[in-house]
Amino acid sequence: MSGYIRRSIEMQLNKLSKGFPVIMITGSRQVGKTTLLNNLQKTKKEKINYVSLDNLSVRALAIDDPEMFLERYKAPLIIDEFQYAPNLLSYIKMIVDKKRQEHLENKKIQSTGLYYLTGSQVFHTMKNISESLAGRVGILELYPLSSREIENKKDEIFLPEYEMLVKREKTDKVDIDKLYEKILKGSYPELYSNSNIDCKDFFETYIKTYIERDIRELINVKDETKFLKFIESVAVRTGQELNINDIANSIEINNMTASNWLSILVSTGLVYLLQPYSNNNVARIVKRPKIYFMDTGLACYLAGYMDSITLEKSAFNGAILETYVITEIIKSFSNQGLDSRKYLYYYRDNNGKEIDLLIFYNNTVYPIEIKKSYNPGKQAIKNFDVTEKFGMNIGNGGVICLSKDIFPLDKKNNLIPIELL
Numbered sequence: 093m094s095g096y097i098r099r100s101i102e103m104q105l106n107k108l109s110k111g112f113p114v115i116m117i118t119g120s121r122q123v124g125k126t127t128l129l130n131n132l133q134k135t136k137k138e139k140i141n142y143v144s145l146d147n148l149s150v151r152a153l154a155i156d157d158p159e160m161f162l163e164r165y166k167a168p169l170i171i172d173e174f175q176y177a178p179n180l181l182s183y184i185k186m187i188v189d190k191k192r193q194e195h196l197e198n199k200k201i202q203s204t205g206l207y208y209l210t211g212s213q214v215f216h217t218m219k220n221i222s223e224s225l226a227g228r229v230g231i232l233e234l235y236p237l238s239s240r241e242i243e244n245k246k247d248e249i250f251l252p253e254y255e256m257l258v259k260r261e262k263t264d265k266v267d268i269d270k271l272y273e274k275i276l277k278g279s280y281p282e283l284y285s286n287s288n289i290d291c292k293d294f295f296e297t298y299i300k301t302y303i304e305r306d307i308r309e310l311i312n313v314k315d316e317t318k319f320l321k322f323i324e325s326v327a328v329r330t331g332q333e334l335n336i337n338d339i340a341n342s343i344e345i346n347n348m349t350a351s352n353w354l355s356i357l358v359s360t361g362l363v364y365l366l367q368p369y370s371n372n373n374v375a376r377i378v379k380r381p382k383i384y385f386m387d388t389g390l391a392c393y394l395a396g397y398m399d400s401i402t403l404e405k406s407a408f409n410g411a412i413l414e415t416y417v418i419t420e421i422i423k424s425f426s427n428q429g430l431d432s433r434k435y436l437y438y439y440r441d442n443n444g445k446e447i448d449l450l451i452f453y454n455n456t457v458y459p460i461e462i463k464k465s466y467n468p469g470k471q472a473i474k475n476f477d478v479t480e481k482f483g484m485n486i487g488n489g490g491v492i493c494l495s496k497d498i499f500p501l502d503k504k505n506n507l508i509p510i511e512l513l
Contacts (some may be wrong), residue, residue, distance in 0.1 A: 094232060099128050100240065100247035104429035106132075108230035109205035111367035113188040116174075117211045119388070120232035120361030121302060124281045125210040128234065129170045132208070140208070141165055144172040147220055151176050158183045165231050167191075167206040174209040176309075181225060188228050203207045210360060212306060212360060233431070235361070236387045238423040239263045249452060250424040252458050252508060257498055262511040264491035268464075268494065271510065272400040272409070275416050278389015295393040299323070306360050311352065318343060326363060327394035330385045331411030331418075333378065333440075334365065364422060369437035369450050378440040379408055388416050410464055417462045417492050418449060420513040446476045457482055457504075459489040466494045473505050 105128065105135040110117050117125050123229075126144075131215045133140045144160070152275035154161040165171075179499035184207055189416055195203035238503040240247040245261050256457075266274065277283060277291055303316055313319045321343045329339065365381040385391035392412065397403040405413065418436075425432040439447040451462040459476045461468070472491045479486050488504055495507040 095285060096127065096131055097124075097237060097241060097284060098244060099124065099131075099234070100238065100427035101234060101429070102128070102131070102492065104232060104427070108232065108429070109136075109208075111204060112230035113191065113206045114184065114209065114225055114229040115205070115207070116210050116211070116229055116231045117234055118231065118361070120236075121212050121306070121320075122207065122280050122298060122395055123234050123236050123361070124214075126172050126233055129172075129208050129210065129280065133170070134391070136168075136205075138168060138202075140168040140170060142170045143173070145176040146173050150227040151198070154180055154326055163189060168202070168208075169206070170208040170210070172210050173212065175211040185225055185228065188225070188393065195312075204447065229240060232429060233426050234422050235419070235426055237281055237284065238279070238420055238427065239416050240420075241273070241427075242279065242284055246396075247427055249420045249428050249430065249453075250513060251453060251487070252460060252506070253488050254506060257490075257506070257508060257512055260512050263508065263513070264507065265511060269400065271413075271494075272404040275388045275412055276392050276397065276400045276403055278387045278392070280387060280389070283389070291389060292393065292398065295390055298390065299394070302360070302362075307356065310356055312361075320352065320449060322350070323357065324394045324396075326357060326383060327385055327391045327406070328413070329383055330391045330395075331414040332383060333380045334383050335380070363417070366436060366438050366449075367416065367433070369452075371482060373483050374512065382391050384415050384418050384422075386419055386422070388412055388419070388494075391415060414448060414462045417513060419508070421451070439475075439478060447475050447478070447480055450479070453487075456487040458487040461489075461491045463491055463493045466496075467499075468493050468507065470501050473501055476505065 105115065113477045117128065121124050133142065143150055144297055145154060158180050167187065187204060191201065191203045191206060193203045199326060240248060240263060243263050245263055275333050280294065282289060283291060285295060286368050299320065303319060306317060307313055325339050325342050326390065330431060336347050336350050340347045358365060362385065364384045366384060367381050370376055372376040385512060394401060397406065398409065422432045423438065427437055435452050437450045437452065448462045451458040457479050459479055463472055468491050473489060476489050488506065490506050490508040491501070492508045492510055492513065495509050499507040501507060
């Protein structure tokens with residue numbers, strides 16, 4: 093595979109560009125933010141200018157003289173790596189408000205799709221944006237490629253409703269060996285657009301660049317080796333409940349430092365925290381989130397797995413499979429412009445009942461289990477009855493597994509082939 097890989101989020105990007113003056117695309121390094129906007133440049137009728145704040149002289153101008161910067165680089169404008177000059181926001185706001193007023197007087201004057209901003213420090217950037225451009229900005233979060241994007245298949249939000257599953261196009265059939273090969277490779281676009289790149293070399297360079305640029309920008313890490321060990325310690329815990337004390341003890345740092353460093357992994361898009369679900373009808377709920385690396389290939393590299401056979405036979409195989417499934421579902425929501433944090437949770441109570449994933453959509457809850465098995469059986473859905481306490485509609489549930497076809501476990505729940513993600 094080579095060349096541009098079509099992103100499912102393009103439709104939402106085009107939609108937002110017609111409704112908002114500013115569009116912000118967040119996401120970790122190398123997920124394809126710049127490539128996505130470069131493709132937008134080619135497809136839009138009007139010319140869209142481009143500037144990157146990775147260029148130190150351009151960055152200095154943006155920081156020292158933002159008015160001159162925005163005069164030199166006129167809208168419509170893509171500003172790449174915008175987080176380096178957040179002071180631009182107030183000046184962009186003034187330009188946007190002026191254009192909106194001019195548009196009211198003359199409809200030919202463009203007041204939407206003026207600025208396209210990208211940033212790889214998600215929450216820091218979004219906090220500034222939300223405060224400065226409230227009501228003026230549309231925000232999209234871009235993750236590494238989904239399996240459907242890799243195979244150029246139609247991408248929609250994943251719901252285990254039977255009627256939706258039977259209409260959903262499957263991705264390429266995979267046996268257990270091919271599945272773990274896919275998991276080991278991960279989903280960064282460069283690994284699919286450049287056939288000459290080696291996965292190990294890519295991840296090694298990625299981590300080096302990440303620490304040298306994002307981490308040094310955000311915090312003063314005196315011991316970069318210890319920070320790398322921290323990332324590795326988090327990677328081997330993907331798919332597990334967060335235990336800061338355990339992580340901190342494993343690399344001999346205090347809990348506050350571990351919490352701060354984890355927030356950096358989250359804010360730069362490497363790690364996702366899946367929150368536990370609770371409401372007033374359910375007592376004794378475990379309150380710790382679960383950790384998921386947003387790219388399985390990077391998690392495997394950091395955890396020390398270099399071949400898919402070893403990975404599949406290891407004690408890590410279940411957690412990394414769960415990570416793969418959860419992240420694919422997260423991407424399915426994000427690619428439709430939806431904030432997955434509003435829709436996706438997990439369940440665990442002090443009685444030991446656990447459900448891997450709960451999808452809340454349209455006042456309906458959909459319970460999901462994930463199993464590395466061809467026929468998990470009804471035992472896999474034994475905890476689904478806890479959803480009856482939630483006080484909302486209960487949709488079809490499912491067990492995502494290695495089953496060849498959709499197969500009923502009972503009237504409400506099915507085995508779901510992993511190819512339907």
